[in-house]
Amino acid sequence: MAFSNEIMAWYSRHKRDLPWRRTTNPYIIWLSEVILQQTRVEQGLPYFHRFVSQYPDVVSFASADEDEILLHWQGLGYYSRARNMHRAAKAVVQEYGGAFPTNYEELIKLKGIGEYTAAAIASFSANEARAVVDGNVFRVLSRYFGIDDPINSTKGKKRFLSLAQDLLDHQNPGWYNQSVMEFGALQCRPKNPACATCVLRLDCRAVNEGRVGNLPVKIKGKASRNRYFNYFVVKADDRLLMSKRGKGDIWENLYELPLIETSSQAAPHELAAMDEVKACFGTNAGMKLVSGPVKHVLSHQNLFAQFFEVTPSRAPDIKKMQWNYVFIKDLGTLAKPKLIYSFLKNYMVGYYT
DNA sequence: TTCCTGCTTG
DNA sequence: CAAGCAGGAA
Numbered sequence: 557m558a559f560s561n562e563i564m565a566w567y568s569r570h571k572r573d574l575p576w577r578r579t580t581n582p583y584i585i586w587l588s589e590v591i592l593q594q595t596r597v598e599q600g601l602p603y604f605h606r607f608v609s610q611y612p613d614v615v616s617f618a619s620a621d622e623d624e625i626l627l628h629w630q631g632l633g634y635y636s637r638a639r640n641m642h643r644a645a646k647a648v649v650q651e652y653g654g655a656f657p658t659n660y661e662e663l664i665k666l667k668g669i670g671e672y673t674a675a676a677i678a679s680f681s682a683n684e685a686r687a688v689v690d691g692n693v694f695r696v697l698s699r700y701f702g703i704d705d706p707i708n709s710t711k712g713k714k715r716f717l718s719l720a721q722d723l724l725d726h727q728n729p730g731w732y733n734q735s736v737m738e739f740g741a742l743q744c745r746p747k748n749p750a751c752a753t754c755v756l757r758l759d760c761r762a763v764n765e766g767r768v769g770n771l772p773v774k775i776k777g778k779a780s781r782n783r784y785f786n787y788f789v790v791k792a793d794d795r796l797l798m799s800k801r802g803k804g805d806i807w808e809n810l811y812e813l814p815l816i817e818t819s820s821q822a823a824p825h826e827l828a829a830m831d832e833v834k835a836c837f838g839t840n841a842g843m844k845l846v847s848g849p850v851k852h853v854l855s856h857q858n859l860f861a862q863f864f865e866v867t868p869s870r871a872p873d874i875k876k877m878q879w880n881y882v883f884i885k886d887l888g889t890l891a892k893p894k895l896i897y898s899f900l901k902n903y904m905v906g907y908y909t
Numbered sequence: 910t911t912c913c914t915g916c917t918t919g
Numbered sequence: 920c921a922a923g924c925a926g927g928a929a
Contacts, residue, residue: 594923599918633916636926670925691923710911746922774921778913806915856914894917 567735626891640668687720692740698772702761838869
């Protein structure tokens with residue numbers, strides 16, 4: 557098969573020397589694959605090294621505290637990946653005695669491992685014949701074969717999955733899978749693909765039909781909603797009031813400042829007049845805007861955050877609000893969303909790094 | 910099964 | 920403004 561052989565030959569000449577390609581240890585490959593989900597190699601690399609050194613095996617990962625894992629994950633985003641990894645690691649210890657599975661059927665049962673990641677780990681660690689289909693593969697196949705089914709439609713996904721499985725080299729599934737993905741990352745790039753130097757250009761339908769810029773096709777998602785977050789900085793001596801986020805919303809189990817969400821942008825005096833604010837900080841609380849509104853964009857939400865320095869006129873009911881005073885010097889031990897981390901970093905200059 | 914949602918960076 | 924997978928709700 558011209559396509560598969562060409563692309564594997566290309567890979568042997570152009571592959572990057574990435575650390576997770578030097579091992580067949582399924583645990584290490586799992587770390588790299590989950591970190592690299594929705595993350596670029598350059599951004600994931602330092603996290604990969606951190607996790608390998610902090611948790612050299614699945615047993616150490618499983619016995620760590622979730623807060624600690626989240627702290628190491630801080631800044632990577634999609635924090636459910638870290639929480640699910642913890643659950644998966646515990647399951648591996650419980651059900652497999654710490655021997656990380658290498659076959660697709662077992663892998664896909666673990667939290668945070670879907671079709672792509674199961675195929676990746678199985679093929680890289682044990683050469684199981686499972687084709688991976690990630691964003692790179694979608695792009696390479698849609699261009700080379702001129703397929704304009706949307707890659708995020710059910711029909712499209714099935715078609716690409718089945719095509720990928722047909723193309724798989726059964727002698728070297730792991731090598732083949734790496735080849736297509738690397739080819740997509742370096743040659744058949746989303747923007748500015750290097751068609752002029754491409755070994756597949758003569759047989760590439762997108763090139764021949766002038767459709768490279770139009771493939772792959774993707775259905776646009778729905779628009780984001782706007783949310784308005786009002787954060788309160790409440791200091792007491794060398795401590796700061798902090799809050800842990802709960803289930804069912806963004807940033808689950810991460811730490812932030814006390815928050816009141818409003819349905820629109822609130823001016824400082826409007827906020828101070830709110831019953832909820834009075835109930836928290838007293839009727840005569842001082843309130844001063846110190847930052848914002850800062851726009852913070854998530855995948856399906858636009859956050860507009862304001863930060864207020866508050867001088868309560870009576871002691872906040874921290875028990876009822878489930879808030880905690882945290883020593884400023886200890887703020888670095890709490891996993892925080894980028895938004896909060898960045899604010900504190902600027903605001904607490906000299907106290908906290 | 911299908912649809913919706915999660916974070917950050919270049 | 921685009922890019923990148925999985926889980927859970929519908």
